[in-house]
Amino acid sequence: xxxxxxxxxxxxxxxxxxxxxxxxxxxxxxxxxxxxxxxxxxxxxxxxxxxxxxxxxxxxxxxxxxxxxxxxxxxxxxxxxxxxxxxxxxxxxxxxxxxxxxxxxxxxxxxxxxxxxx
Amino acid sequence: xxxxxxxxxxxxxxxxxxxxxxxxxxxxxxxxxxxxxxxxxxxxxxxxxxxxxxxxxxxxxxxxxxxxxxxxxxxxxxxxxxxxxxxxxxxxxxxxxxxxxxxxxxxxxxxxxxxxxxxxxxxxxxxxxxxxxxxxxxxxxxxxxxxxxxxxxxxxxxxxxxxxxxxxxxxxxxxxxxxxxxxxxxxxxxxxxxxxxxxxxxxxxxxxxxxxxxxxxx
Numbered sequence: 001x002x003x004x005x006x007x008x009x010x011x012x013x014x015x016x017x018x019x020x021x022x023x024x025x026x027x028x029x030x031x032x033x034x035x036x037x038x039x040x041x042x043x044x045x046x047x048x049x050x051x052x053x054x055x056x057x058x059x060x061x062x063x064x065x066x067x068x069x070x071x072x073x074x075x076x077x078x079x080x081x082x083x084x085x086x087x088x089x090x091x092x093x094x095x096x097x098x099x100x101x102x103x104x105x106x107x108x109x110x111x112x113x114x115x116x117x118x
Numbered sequence: 119x120x121x122x123x124x125x126x127x128x129x130x131x132x133x134x135x136x137x138x139x140x141x142x143x144x145x146x147x148x149x150x151x152x153x154x155x156x157x158x159x160x161x162x163x164x165x166x167x168x169x170x171x172x173x174x175x176x177x178x179x180x181x182x183x184x185x186x187x188x189x190x191x192x193x194x195x196x197x198x199x200x201x202x203x204x205x206x207x208x209x210x211x212x213x214x215x216x217x218x219x220x221x222x223x224x225x226x227x228x229x230x231x232x233x234x235x236x237x238x239x240x241x242x243x244x245x246x247x248x249x250x251x252x253x254x255x256x257x258x259x260x261x262x263x264x265x266x267x268x269x270x271x272x273x274x275x276x277x278x279x280x281x282x283x284x285x286x287x288x289x290x291x292x293x294x295x296x297x298x299x300x301x302x303x304x305x306x307x308x309x310x311x312x313x314x315x316x317x318x319x320x321x322x323x324x325x326x327x328x329x330x331x332x333x334x335x336x
Contacts (some may be wrong), residue, residue: 018211025204032196036189039335051331058327066207067320068313073145076152083156087163094167098174107175107265 024065031058132308144310151314155321158284162325165277169332172273176266183262183270184336186251188242192334195238196326202231203323206292206316216306218299225296228319232289239282246271274333281325288322291315 035054039047064070069077130140137143173180209224250258253275257268295315298304304312 018208021204021207021211025200028200028203029197032193032200035331035335036193039331040189048336051335055328055331059324062203062320062324062327066203066323067317072148072152075149079149079156080152080159083159083163087159087166090163090167091170094171098171 020065024061028058028061130308140308147310147314151317155317158321158325162277162280162328165273165280166328166332169273169277172266172269173336176264176269179262179264179266180270181336182264183251183267183274184334186249186259186261187274187334188245189334191238191242192330195235196330198231198235198238199323199326202228202235203320205231206319210309210312210316213299213304213309213312214306218302218305221299221312222296225292225299229289229292229296232285232292235285236282239278243275246274277329278333281322281329284322284325288315288319291318 031054035051038050038054041047043050063080069080133140133143137146205224205228209221209228212218212221212224246252250256250260251262251271252258252268253272254268257271259267259271262270292315295312298311
């Protein structure tokens with residue numbers, strides 16, 4: 001068994017002070033402020049990408065340091081990260097459809113639900 | 119492996135019969151938790167996908183509707199959740215180092231934060247109910263009337279509702295963990311329940327990190 005040679009999970013949980021958590025918390029708060037600042041400005045199509053980039057950085061910090069993914073064993077990293085991979089596959093599949101659609105097939109092209117104008 | 123030779127030293131009090139060592143048990147328990155968290159990500163992924171599709175269809179309306187949410191309350195809730203994530207991480211750190219009293223107060227603080235989140239959310243919901251910004255056919259909000267407006271609020275209530283449900287579950291888990299800590303069940307040699315309860319709470323924070331910009335800022 002690999003467990004004889006590989007360091008145990010408990011050993012891998014390296015000793016570090018509580019200060020690290022406060023640093024991560026402060027960075028998360030700064031990014032929250034940043035996302036509020038940029039979020040309410042009209043940057044056109046950039047808004048969503050900036051917001052998602054900030055959210056991804058925040059999520060990565062939470063997963064790596066608060067959830068100790070940086071110290072987790074390989075199997076644990078794999079199962080969690082694979083769920084994000086499948087989420088991306090699902091999104092790409094759907095967006096492959098949406099982005100290649102003809103304008104007329106979008107609901108915005110549908111006639112008004114109020115019925116035809118007389 | 120029914121014989122007990124080789125177990126010269128006393129078995130760990132929390133070691134289940136079917137595990138050889140506490141390390142193997144901890145490994146299995148952690149893997150199980152991460153698998154569960156993976157399924158939670160996929161559960162919310164469905165809602166995020168629904169959101170992206172309808173946002174693509176009704177871009178303008180979604181933008182307009184997001185501006186009617188209370189940004190101050192949403193941002194406050196984000197700070198509350200991030201701070202509670204910090205306190206639960208510190209509680210884990212404390213119990214690992216045998217600081218039981220500190221762990222108890224940090225867990226209590228986390229649970230108070232969870233309550234604060236729910237109270238703020240309830241005020242937001244109440245406001246939306248009063249305005250008529252309700253899902254589907256119950257929608258009668260005057261400010262946003264474009265096509266897809268009711269869909270935005272359907273997604274808003276579904277995703278924040280499911281998230282609030284997770285807050286309630288996470289809070290219950292933390293209360294159960296707190297009970298164990300008060301009873302003195304956990305310490306430097308056994309703290310996995312505190313760790314896993316904390317992991318669940320961080321997931322609740324993680325989901326909100328994405329929900330907040332998508333609903334309030336887009």
